[in-house]
Amino acid sequence: MAEIRWTRQTRSLLAALTAGGDWRHGYDLSRETGLKSGTLYPLLIRLTERGWLETRWEDSPEPGRPPRHLYRLTAEGKAQALTAGRPPAAAPVLSRLGWT
Amino acid sequence: MKPGLLERLLAGLLTEAGGKHADWVRAALAELSAAPDGRARMDWLWGVLSMAFGELLTRTLLPWRGREGEAPPDGFAALFGIVALVLPFYFVAAALLDQIGVGVFFAPIAYWLAEPGRARLFNAVAPGVILGAIALALWANLGVTFRGGRHIAGLIYEMKLRLRPMNLAVLALGGLLAALLLGHALGEAFTYRPH
Numbered sequence: 172m173a174e175i176r177w178t179r180q181t182r183s184l185l186a187a188l189t190a191g192g193d194w195r196h197g198y199d200l201s202r203e204t205g206l207k208s209g210t211l212y213p214l215l216i217r218l219t220e221r222g223w224l225e226t227r228w229e230d231s232p233e234p235g236r237p238p239r240h241l242y243r244l245t246a247e248g249k250a251q252a253l254t255a256g257r258p259p260a261a262a263p264v265l266s267r268l269g270w271t
Numbered sequence: 272m273k274p275g276l277l278e279r280l281l282a283g284l285l286t287e288a289g290g291k292h293a294d295w296v297r298a299a300l301a302e303l304s305a306a307p308d309g310r311a312r313m314d315w316l317w318g319v320l321s322m323a324f325g326e327l328l329t330r331t332l333l334p335w336r337g338r339e340g341e342a343p344p345d346g347f348a349a350l351f352g353i354v355a356l357v358l359p360f361y362f363v364a365a366a367l368l369d370q371i372g373v374g375v376f377f378a379p380i381a382y383w384l385a386e387p388g389r390a391r392l393f394n395a396v397a398p399g400v401i402l403g404a405i406a407l408a409l410w411a412n413l414g415v416t417f418r419g420g421r422h423i424a425g426l427i428y429e430m431k432l433r434l435r436p437m438n439l440a441v442l443a444l445g446g447l448l449a450a451l452l453l454g455h456a457l458g459e460a461f462t463y464r465p466h
């Protein structure tokens with residue numbers, strides 16, 4: 172399973188998903204975060220594969236239009252999003268190196 | 272606005288290219304309806320195109336991705352490396368043998384280069400092709416020899432070393448060929464030639 176890297180893009184996407192609360196469309200997330208589709212969707216894929224995001228399809232009210240995909244943070248995703256603004260903890264790294 | 276024939280055709284092609292992420296490509300394409308016309312729409316479509324193309328390339332060139340371990344089989348990398356090194360090896364070996372008086376292997380190259388204009392084309396293209404092939408062979412085999420691990424707190428990157436004779440042999444041959452070619456190029460560049 173792909174690791175989530177705490178990049179600026181990941182943090183801003185998690186912030187947008189947290190602020191939005193309910194189900195969000197990809198284009199809205201793109202506008203809010205400034206992420207292009209080529210950056211946004213790989214991030215959404217990774218978050219979903221990690222179980223941080225749930226998805227569902229929404230039928231278009233307009234006939235002939237394809238259904239749209241919606242995204243919402245899971246409980247785990249919300250918990251992770253809360254830590255997104257914090258710097259990485261030093262203690263586990265130091266203990267890993269045998270310094271503590 | 273309803274999707275036109277071209278848009279539906281493109282959607283079908285991109286979704287097909289998306290492979291295991293086909294649903295995601297379809298999801299991104301569906302958002303085109305939300306994008307206003309013009310630049311924003313083109314930007315969005317460009318992103319979807321790059322995503323689908325990247326997925327297609329990954330599926331074609333890195334078929335092991337998404338499977339257990341997510342690493343190329345050692346044999347695949349070695350075979351790929353050997354195939355990539357055939358041309359550079361022939362060129363370097365033929366040139367070296369020619370230097371010591373065995374010109375039979377270099378003769379076809381010399382014959383081909385004798386045609387006017389071909390030497391210039393060869394000089395322009397050959398370094399990129401030969402060094403590129405060596406770089407590809409080294410990249411594939413370095414990838415299976417040094418396998419990346421996971422990030423810990425975003426600071427540490429674990430790396431596993433796997434020493435397999437066939438991959439090491441390709442690395443050694445590729446490194447030797449690169450050293451010979453680059454050494455020769457440097458030697459030529461810094462050789463004093465009196466006018």
